[in-house]
Amino acid sequence: MKMSSKMERCGLSPMRKFNPLANEALSRGIKIYHMNIGQPDVETPAPFYQALRDFADPVVSYAPAPGVPVLLDAVRDYYRGIGVELERSDILPTNGGSEALQMVFATILDDGDEVVIPEPFYPNYHTSVTLAGAKIRPVPTFVEEGYFYADRERVEACINEHTRALFVTNPGNPTGAVLTPEQLRLMLDIAKEHDLFPICDEVYREFVYAGEPLLSGLQFEGYEDNVVVIDSVSKRFSACGARVGVVISKNKAFMAQVMKWVQCRLASPTVEQIASAALYHMDPSYFDAVRDEYRLRRDTCVRKLAEIPGCVCSTPKGAFYVMCALPIDDADKFQTWMLREFDDNGETMMFAPGEPFYGTPGRGRNEIRLAYTINAPDIERAIDILKAAVEAYNKR
Amino acid sequence: MKMSSKMERCGLSPMRKFNPLANEALSRGIKIYHMNIGQPDVETPAPFYQALRDFADPVVSYAPAPGVPVLLDAVRDYYRGIGVELERSDILPTNGGSEALQMVFATILDDGDEVVIPEPFYPNYHTSVTLAGAKIRPVPTFVEEGYFYADRERVEACINEHTRALFVTNPGNPTGAVLTPEQLRLMLDIAKEHDLFPICDEVYREFVYAGEPLLSGLQFEGYEDNVVVIDSVSKRFSACGARVGVVISKNKAFMAQVMKWVQCRLASPTVEQIASAALYHMDPSYFDAVRDEYRLRRDTCVRKLAEIPGCVCSTPKGAFYVMCALPIDDADKFQTWMLREFDDNGETMMFAPGEPFYGTPGRGRNEIRLAYTINAPDIERAIDILKAAVEAYNKR
Numbered sequence: 001m002k003m004s005s006k007m008e009r010c011g012l013s014p015m016r017k018f019n020p021l022a023n024e025a026l027s028r029g030i031k032i033y034h035m036n037i038g039q040p041d042v043e044t045p046a047p048f049y050q051a052l053r054d055f056a057d058p059v060v061s062y063a064p065a066p067g068v069p070v071l072l073d074a075v076r077d078y079y080r081g082i083g084v085e086l087e088r089s090d091i092l093p094t095n096g097g098s099e100a101l102q103m104v105f106a107t108i109l110d111d112g113d114e115v116v117i118p119e120p121f122y123p124n125y126h127t128s129v130t131l132a133g134a135k136i137r138p139v140p141t142f143v144e145e146g147y148f149y150a151d152r153e154r155v156e157a158c159i160n161e162h163t164r165a166l167f168v169t170n171p172g173n174p175t176g177a178v179l180t181p182e183q184l185r186l187m188l189d190i191a192k193e194h195d196l197f198p199i200c201d202e203v204y205r206e207f208v209y210a211g212e213p214l215l216s217g218l219q220f221e222g223y224e225d226n227v228v229v230i231d232s233v234s235k236r237f238s239a240c241g242a243r244v245g246v247v248i249s250k251n252k253a254f255m256a257q258v259m260k261w262v263q264c265r266l267a268s269p270t271v272e273q274i275a276s277a278a279l280y281h282m283d284p285s286y287f288d289a290v291r292d293e294y295r296l297r298r299d300t301c302v303r304k305l306a307e308i309p310g311c312v313c314s315t316p317k318g319a320f321y322v323m324c325a326l327p328i329d330d331a332d333k334f335q336t337w338m339l340r341e342f343d344d345n346g347e348t349m350m351f352a353p354g355e356p357f358y359g360t361p362g363r364g365r366n367e368i369r370l371a372y373t374i375n376a377p378d379i380e381r382a383i384d385i386l387k388a389a390v391e392a393y394n395k396r
Numbered sequence: 397m398k399m400s401s402k403m404e405r406c407g408l409s410p411m412r413k414f415n416p417l418a419n420e421a422l423s424r425g426i427k428i429y430h431m432n433i434g435q436p437d438v439e440t441p442a443p444f445y446q447a448l449r450d451f452a453d454p455v456v457s458y459a460p461a462p463g464v465p466v467l468l469d470a471v472r473d474y475y476r477g478i479g480v481e482l483e484r485s486d487i488l489p490t491n492g493g494s495e496a497l498q499m500v501f502a503t504i505l506d507d508g509d510e511v512v513i514p515e516p517f518y519p520n521y522h523t524s525v526t527l528a529g530a531k532i533r534p535v536p537t538f539v540e541e542g543y544f545y546a547d548r549e550r551v552e553a554c555i556n557e558h559t560r561a562l563f564v565t566n567p568g569n570p571t572g573a574v575l576t577p578e579q580l581r582l583m584l585d586i587a588k589e590h591d592l593f594p595i596c597d598e599v600y601r602e603f604v605y606a607g608e609p610l611l612s613g614l615q616f617e618g619y620e621d622n623v624v625v626i627d628s629v630s631k632r633f634s635a636c637g638a639r640v641g642v643v644i645s646k647n648k649a650f651m652a653q654v655m656k657w658v659q660c661r662l663a664s665p666t667v668e669q670i671a672s673a674a675l676y677h678m679d680p681s682y683f684d685a686v687r688d689e690y691r692l693r694r695d696t697c698v699r700k701l702a703e704i705p706g707c708v709c710s711t712p713k714g715a716f717y718v719m720c721a722l723p724i725d726d727a728d729k730f731q732t733w734m735l736r737e738f739d740d741n742g743e744t745m746m747f748a749p750g751e752p753f754y755g756t757p758g759r760g761r762n763e764i765r766l767a768y769t770i771n772a773p774d775i776e777r778a779i780d781i782l783k784a785a786v787e788a789y790n791k792r
Contacts, residue, residue: 001591001621002560003653004528007503013659016461037458044456052448052667060440060637062433065412095491095639098661106527107403111507127660131502132400133529164398195397225397241456241666243491257399263409264523265494270637271448272665 010127014356014369021339022350030343033382035370036350038173038320042238042290047278055271063267066259067093067246071273074280075231075246081284084218090250092258093268097203097232097245101128103261104228104247107254108164108197109134115199116158117167118149120174120323120357120364122201125167137163138359143325146314147175150183155190165197165228166190171204171214174323174357174369176298176316178208181215188223197254198223203232203245204319206287209295214318224250235320237279238290244268244276294320297372297379304383305370308390323354325367326390331355332365338389348389349382406523410752410765417735418746426739429778431766432746434569434716438634438686443674451667459663462655463489463642467669470676471627471642477680480614486646488654489664493599493628493641497524499657500624500643503650504560504593505530511595512554513563514545516570516719516753516760518597521563533559534755539721542710543571546579551586561593561624562586567600567610570719570753570765572694572712574604577611584619593650594619599628599641600715602683605691610714620646631716633675634686640664640672690716693768693775700779701766704786719750721763722786727751728761734785744785745778 011017015037022032066072072088079086094100101124109115111133117125119138129136137158141147149155155166168187171178179187191198200217208214217227232245249255298315301322305311310327328334331353338348354367372379407413411433418428462468468484475482490496497520505511507529513521515534525532533554537543545551551562564583567574575583587594596613604610613623628641645651694711697718701707706723724730727749734744750763768775 001593001647001650002504002506003650004503005506006529007653007656010656010660012656013461013662016659016662019460039455039457041455043454048456049451052451055445055448058439059435059437060444060635061435062636064415065409095495095665096662099491102661107400108398110398110401111529124660124662127656131657131660133402133507197397239456240458241663243663243665251397254397254399257403260403260406260408260523261527263412264406264520264527265498266409266492266520267637267639269491269639269665269668272668 006131006133009130011356014123014352018335018339018350021336025339025348029346031347033347033349033374033378033385035372035374035382036352038235038371038373039240040235040238040373041375042293044239045237045279045282045286047281048239048242048275051275051278052271055274060270063270063273065263065267067091067268068270068273068277071277074277078280079218082216082219084216086248089255090248092247092255092262093273094245094247095268096234096243097201097230098124100230100232100245100247101125103258104199104230105129105132105134106261107257112162113164114160114162115165115167116155116163117359119359120354121359122169122173123356126356126359134164136359140360141175143312143314143323147172147177150179150186152186152190155187159194163194163196165199167199167201168217169201171208171318173204173319174321175314176319176321178214178317184215184217185220188217188220188227192223192226196226197228198226199228199230201230203230203235206236207291207294207320208318209291209298210317218248226251228254233276233279237282239276239279242272242276244272294372297376298322300376300379301370301372301383304380308387320372322370322372323357323367324370328366328390328393330365331368334393337393342389342392344385344388347385349385402527402529405526407752410519410748414731414735414746417732421735421744425742427743429743429745429770429774429781431768431770431778432748434631434767434769435636436631436634436769437771438689440635441633441675441678441682443677444635444638444671447671447674448667451670456666459666459669461659461663463487463664464666464669464673467673470673474676475614478612478615480612482644485651486644488643488651488658489669490641490643491664492630492639493597493626494520496626496628496641496643497521499654500595500626501525501528501530502657503653508558509560510556510558511561511563512551512559513755515755516750517755518565518569519752522752522755530560532755536756537571539708539710539719543568543573546575546582548582548586551583555590559590559592561595563595563597564613565597567604567714569600569715570717571710572715572717574610574713580611580613581616584613584616584623588619588622592622593624594622595624595626597626599626599631602632603687603690603716604714605687605694606713614644622647624650629672629675633678635672635675638668638672640668690768693772694718696772696775697766697768697779700776704783716768718766718768719763720766724762724786724789726761727764730789733789738785738788740781740784743781745781
């Protein structure tokens with residue numbers, strides 16, 4: 001039976017595709033350190049659980065398609081805290097940031113259209129863009145330059161008559177690159193001048209380690225018709241399993257089109273929306289402790305990677321990933337081997353292979369993405385295992 | 397800014413698009429009887445709430461992309477109860493039956509492809525099919541024939557070289573039509589002979605009122621490579637707000653492609669999956685009381701509609717909707733007028749206008765769909781209001 005050619009052009013998630021091999025390794029008694037997936041180990045704040053316990057409607061009924069008011073208002077309060085005034089109708093709750101991506105791309109892209117995205121990028125962008133019939137035009141960046149891309153000439157070289165959007169992940173996944181306010185304004189300017197949507201994926205907004213406040217695309221005046229922000233409770237509040245995100249835009253025509261997708265899938269989960277609203281009311285001091293912990297982990301990660309001969313990485317400024325190049329032929333083969341044939345005292349580790357993070361064919365094959373979402377001692381051990389594995393792999 | 401031409405071909409949900417007008421009416425103090433939306437008033441079973449209270453993982457982490465094992469096993473147990481043996485990997489949990497539709501259509505449809513669906517059909521099929529780049533080829537049915545469509549000649553007349561799937565909603569929404577086992581087998585035979593996926597939307601499976609057990613497409617042998625079933629806890633357990641559905645298929649190649657969508661949006665909500673698992677363990681006797689209540693409502697609905705001169709309907713055999721034709725020019729205008737200008741002692745009512753349920757241009761304009769998901773006395777009152785409104789509307 002014939003399948004969709006668009007779906008056939010998509011791949012499995014590099015974060016999840018090795019799970020069957022991991023399960024086999026586990027069944028052989030191997031312990032696995034997971035640095036492949038951005039699943040924080042930070043405890044989800046108590047108000048989430050309290051909201052689950054307090055839910056007492058006799059019927060678990062559909063939420064309103066445009067979202068549960070208590071969540072909309074919690075999101076407004078959060079944005080008011082960074083100086084952004086939103087109407088309820090500027091916000092649409094989604095099934096996680098992932099569905100926000102799907103609905104935004106489905107809303108603006110036609111067959112043959114293009115989205116300009118700096119590479120390396122989060123691989124699921126590729127799936128969402130491809131299923132909308134369009135393709136990604138990558139802006140190449142390089143580890144040696146700290147994954148820098150906010151340059152007019154580089155970005156405009158990727159814009160053509162098919163371009164519909166300029167995608168900015170800030171802080172970046174997988175690079176940890178963070179735009180200065182001036183750099184972000186440049187990206188918004190380029191988008192506006194070319195009549196594009198600047199789509200700002202800001203799910204890692206609270207995770208910046210140099211002390212400076214990170215600006216949102218919504219904080220700049222004069223771009224209201226263009227800016228689309230994707231946000232989520234997943235990483236910010238360590239509530240990935242809640243699957244609650246939002247699309248935010250002040251462009252009414254855009255939001256009217258998004259509403260068709262929203263109504264087509266009726267609503268996001270009722271209880272999860274209510275429980276997520278409670279998260280948005282966490283005191284900002286909550287982030288201080290979380291940020292300190294991630295900074296420690298980042299520093300641990302970078303220090304340990306430097307112990308692997310031939311490993312090249314750039315210290316991430318934000319989010320909780322580090323991308324690095326290893327002295328290996330192919331990270332996909334290397335991961336398979338690490339799960340099937342390798343162990344260090346009964347232990348191995350997982351990363352996300354780098355190639356799916358690139359849009360340019362051939363790039364990233366010897367690169368990996370590590371998520372520093374496990375504690376610092378575990379990171380030390382995991383990277384020691386990685387070092388031993390690189391040596392053993394190259395001696396085969 | 398240009399939007400997707402595919403999205404522009406989609407419409408808002410006829411069940412939800414009048415909500416802004418309804419809010420205006422409410423703010424004028426008007427009471428509204430809601431027969432526009434299939435939101436059951438039946439209490440959600442207690443085990444769902446117990447599971448919410450019991451959830452105590454310190455982190456609300458991502459569920460496995462292929463689903464939480466306790467839910468997969470609960471679904472297997474439920475299907476074992478109707479004689480269908482499933483592997484865990486035959487089942488993929490979704491964000492409601494709606495996302496199941498999106499992912500199935502995105503998996504099998506290319507631009508220019510067609511899906512054969514008897515009309516009238518659930519309007520959100522149109523959105524999901526259109527966003528996948530394809531279109532619906534409707535099999536016309538008629539109220540006077542009880543919306544009969546299980547006829548080889550009629551169905552085959554709609555199949556051509558672009559056809560990829562034969563869609564069967566059983567019991568039907570909005571018609572309440574129910575296929576006999578022989579009729580369902582005929583549909584499966586036609587699909588298999590033409591190398592199509594028979595997609596069986598069976599979310600209303602437990603709601604059949606003549607006492608006969610309703611067969612699932614999964615209960616027929618020899619169609620394992622073809623059959624795709626869409627199911628959901630929403631209606632069955634009155635848990636619409638949980639947004640938990642499943643795609644079920646024994647076709648491994650199909651499920652491998654669906655997995656790309658699944659991994660792209662990471663997972664369905666963790667807590668909702670666990671709580672929904674508890675629902676699947678309800679004793680089958682639970683449905684007896686629910687079914688008796690809906691049968692009473694159906695009978696009330698049909699009896700009251702017969703009191704409206706010129707109203708034509710067919711007694712639904714299943715689900716909880718009735719489609720009927722009214723002696724009016726345009727149900728969309730009529731609903732707008734009922735919300736803006738009409739009231740009967742300070743009360744009005746809502747239905748879903750019929751036109752978006754049809755794929756054939758011009759059909760359904762004077763038809764409406766009523767959901768009998770409110771109690772019998774309220775149904776009596778709502779249809780009295782409808783009758784008064786038809787008279788007043790035609791006298792304007």
